[in-house]
Amino acid sequence: MKTKxxxxxxWSAQLWQLRLYVAGETAKSMTAFSNxxxxxxxxLNCRYRITVIDLVKQxxxxxxxxxxxxxxxxxxxxxxxxxxxxxxxxxxxxxxxxNLLAAD
Amino acid sequence: MKNKAPxxxxxxxxxxxxxxxxxxxxxxxxxxxxxxxxxxxCGGPGCGKTLFAAEFLVRxxxxxxxxxxxxxxEETEAELKANVASLGFDLAGLVRRKKIVLDYVHIEPSEIxxxxxxxxxxxxxxxxxxxxxxxxxxxxxDTLEALFAGLRNEAILRAELRRLFRWLKxxxxxxxxxxxxxxxxxxxxxxxxxxxxxxxxxxxxxxEQLATRNLRVVKYRGALHGTNEFPFLISSEGISVLPIxxxxxxxxxxxxxxxxxxxxxxAMLGGRGFFRGSSILLTGTPGTGKxxxxxxxxxxxxQRGERTxxxxxxxxxxxxIRNMQSIGLRLEPLVKRSLLRFHSARPSLYxxxxxxxxxxxxIAEFKPRVVVIDPxxxxxxxxxxxxxxxxxxxxxxxxxxxxxTTLFTSLTQGGHVLQQSEASMSxxxxxxxxxxxxxxxxxxxxxxxxxxxxxxxxxxxxREFLISDKGIDLVDAYIGPHGVLTGSARVAQxxxxxxxxxxSQQDAASRKRVLERNRTALERQISALRCDYEAESVELRxxxxxxxxxxxxxxxxxxASGILRQADVxxxxxxxxxxxxxx
Numbered sequence: 262m263k264t265k266x267x268x269x270x271x272w273s274a275q276l277w278q279l280r281l282y283v284a285g286e287t288a289k290s291m292t293a294f295s296n297x298x299x300x301x302x303x304x305l306n307c308r309y310r311i312t313v314i315d316l317v318k319q320x321x322x323x324x325x326x327x328x329x330x331x332x333x334x335x336x337x338x339x340x341x342x343x344x345x346x347x348x349x350x351x352x353x354x355x356x357x358x359x360n361l362l363a364a365d
Numbered sequence: 366m367k368n369k370a371p372x373x374x375x376x377x378x379x380x381x382x383x384x385x386x387x388x389x390x391x392x393x394x395x396x397x398x399x400x401x402x403x404x405x406x407c408g409g410p411g412c413g414k415t416l417f418a419a420e421f422l423v424r425x426x427x428x429x430x431x432x433x434x435x436x437x438x439e440e441t442e443a444e445l446k447a448n449v450a451s452l453g454f455d456l457a458g459l460v461r462r463k464k465i466v467l468d469y470v471h472i473e474p475s476e477i478x479x480x481x482x483x484x485x486x487x488x489x490x491x492x493x494x495x496x497x498x499x500x501x502x503x504x505x506x507d508t509l510e511a512l513f514a515g516l517r518n519e520a521i522l523r524a525e526l527r528r529l530f531r532w533l534k535x536x537x538x539x540x541x542x543x544x545x546x547x548x549x550x551x552x553x554x555x556x557x558x559x560x561x562x563x564x565x566x567x568x569x570x571x572x573e574q575l576a577t578r579n580l581r582v583v584k585y586r587g588a589l590h591g592t593n594e595f596p597f598l599i600s601s602e603g604i605s606v607l608p609i610x611x612x613x614x615x616x617x618x619x620x621x622x623x624x625x626x627x628x629x630x631x632a633m634l635g636g637r638g639f640f641r642g643s644s645i646l647l648t649g650t651p652g653t654g655k656x657x658x659x660x661x662x663x664x665x666x667x668q669r670g671e672r673t674x675x676x677x678x679x680x681x682x683x684x685x686i687r688n689m690q691s692i693g694l695r696l697e698p699l700v701k702r703s704l705l706r707f708h709s710a711r712p713s714l715y716x717x718x719x720x721x722x723x724x725x726x727x728i729a730e731f732k733p734r735v736v737v738i739d740p741x742x743x744x745x746x747x748x749x750x751x752x753x754x755x756x757x758x759x760x761x762x763x764x765x766x767x768x769x770t771t772l773f774t775s776l777t778q779g780g781h782v783l784q785q786s787e788a789s790m791s792x793x794x795x796x797x798x799x800x801x802x803x804x805x806x807x808x809x810x811x812x813x814x815x816x817x818x819x820x821x822x823x824x825x826x827x828r829e830f831l832i833s834d835k836g837i838d839l840v841d842a843y844i845g846p847h848g849v850l851t852g853s854a855r856v857a858q859x860x861x862x863x864x865x866x867x868x869s870q871q872d873a874a875s876r877k878r879v880l881e882r883n884r885t886a887l888e889r890q891i892s893a894l895r896c897d898y899e900a901e902s903v904e905l906r907x908x909x910x911x912x913x914x915x916x917x918x919x920x921x922x923x924x925a926s927g928i929l930r931q932a933d934v935x936x937x938x939x940x941x942x943x944x945x946x947x948x
Contacts, residue, residue: 282487284486284487284489284490287486289481289482289483289484292481293481296481316486316487316490317490320490320491320493320494321494323487323490323491323494324468324491324494324495327470327471328487328490328491329470329472329485329487329488329491329512329515330483330484330485330486330487330488330516331483331484331485331486331487331490332483333483333487342476343476343478344476344477344478345477345478345479345480346477346478346479346480346483346516347479347480347481347482347483348480348481348482348483349480349481350480350481350482351479351480351481354478354479354480354481355478355480357478358478358480
């Protein structure tokens with residue numbers, strides 16, 4: 262129990278780095294961004310940084326990041342890298358996918 | 366590979382074509398794939414979809430100056446480069462020279478969570494960026510169906526695919542989309558409903574242990590196209606589709622004649638041999654000397670300084686060279702002078718298409734003027750009847766288009782069905798010689814006929830075909846009241862005739878002698894008679910003289926006696942006249 266809480270301590274202490282890949286300011290992208298912010302706010306308590314990458318402006322990044330669907334959220338840190346696609350309207354999925362519950 | 370410039374049949378009405386550069390395909394489709402539209406290539410695993418797509422891009426970049434984008438969903442860039450390198454495509458070099466962009470789309474369902482709505486704009490952005498970065502005109506998506514495995518929301522996927530194909534059309538790129546063959550439909554996920562302009566089906570099937578690849582243009586909107594299945598093969602030079610009669614019957618023809626190497630055979634063919642560029646079929650039962658005639662033909666061509674390619678499917682080159690030495694044909698020097706080249710292969714070595722492609726390749730390399738195929742029937746075992754006929758047609762077309770004179774030998778079993786079984790093939794041939802065994806008198810003898818020779822006067826006679834250590838000789842077979850006689854029967858018959866002539870000569874001579882004798886006898890008789898005649902006439906004269914003398918003597922004696930009696934002479938004379946009877 263003790264080790265588990267310690268690991269959780271380290272886990273939550275880390276700065277979460279999230280990238281949101283969008284292609285122009287579409288409705289889905291806007292929704293995704295506001296959803297992501299909402300989850301991070303409620304679970305990560307300022308220990309996060311969201312980088313929005315507009316592939317219309319930087320198309321070459323799409324290949325390197327293996328982006329296929331838009332919007333895509335990539336959790337760069339903490340490792341391992343996790344990817345969620347969609348406008349993040351399905352809360353359960355997002356929480357499980359990003360393992361946000363573990364960060365509480 | 367030759368650059369076959371696309372020529373639309375009717376430029377005013379037909380769609381613009383994008384030449385693929387794949388050998389044969391552009392001929393079937395009348396110039397290539399529909400330009401600026403997507404084409405679907407579907408087929409089962411291992412039938413060459415990816416290679417097809419890769420060749421389309423590589424040929425576009427190297428031959429037609431159209432850069433291309435290869436978006437792969439299955440193979441990584443490194444794998445792709447390695448795989449197509451086996452076909453001699455330098456994909457890596459083309460990528461370096463910015464002729465081709467490779468983009469590997471990695472999809473791993475376990476790494477992706479889906480939450481809510483999304484679209485595939487990311488894919489569009491990548492594709493768009495890749496296209497714009499090199500000004501690509503061609504795009505390959507290999508295999509889009511991987512998306513179905515990677516993404517769970519099929520409704521979104523289908524909507525996005527529809528949008529993708531529309532977008533590709535608007536973008537004006539010629540796209541090739543590969544897809545896996547499905548059960549009961551062309552593709553597993555029904556991609557054909559999005560790509561409606563051109564669908565090509567590849568197929569790989571095994572028939573009697575021989576694998577054949579086939580290509581069929583299922584659909585080509587707004588254009589005429591060959592609807593048949595065409596065999597194709599993947600060789601070290603890429604894909605080649607083998608259209609049966611893509612060239613049509615419009616070869617150039619020649620009225621030049623070339624000798625057969627057997628003077629008497631030339632004589633049977635109007636004295637001058639075969640037409641250049643014609644196809645000749647030489648049919649015969651085993652052991653009738655087909656290879657020998659073929660070798661003679663090849664030898665004659667080489668002596669004229671023409672390159673000759675000898676395809677042998679039964680004997681090795683050395684064996685042929687050795688065997689031909691026994692009839693006084695020395696082929697080895699010709700091989701050394703590279704006038705004659707042998708190509709030997711077992712018919713079962715590979716499928717019919719591969720044989721055909723190998724032959725095409727050899728012919729293209731060696732550029733012969735005369736080709737011998739010994740025997741074509743061996744190849745017939747390598748495929749079904751229809752396939753074989755198609756293959757022979759293609760081969761004949763190919764050779765005729767290049768003005769290459771070809772001698773096909775054909776082995777037949779049994780003498781009776783001989784002409785029937787060859788009928789299908791013979792219609793492709795311009796000349797047909799038949800070698801046959803005639804059995805009789807406890808021996809077999811070879812005879813040769815000219816069954817047909819298009820466009821030339823030819824002998825309708827049977828010739829006996831003799832093989833000696835000095836080569837081939839054709840002899841007039843004996844044709845008499847007892848039918849055709851050959852071999853010793855012919856010799857015997859000839860001897861018999863000679864004897865008859867001799868006998869009648871002797872008979873005549875003896876009759877002449879008898880007559881001579883009779884004549885001499887008669888002459889002798891004539892001379893004897895003449896002698897008698899002479900003798901008698903002499904006697905006659907003697908008698909006459911005696912009579913004259915005695916009369917005169919009498920007269921003078923009377924006169925003398927009168928004088929003695931002193932009678933008047935005149936009176937006495939008168940009295941003498943009166944008293945002549947009294948005295």
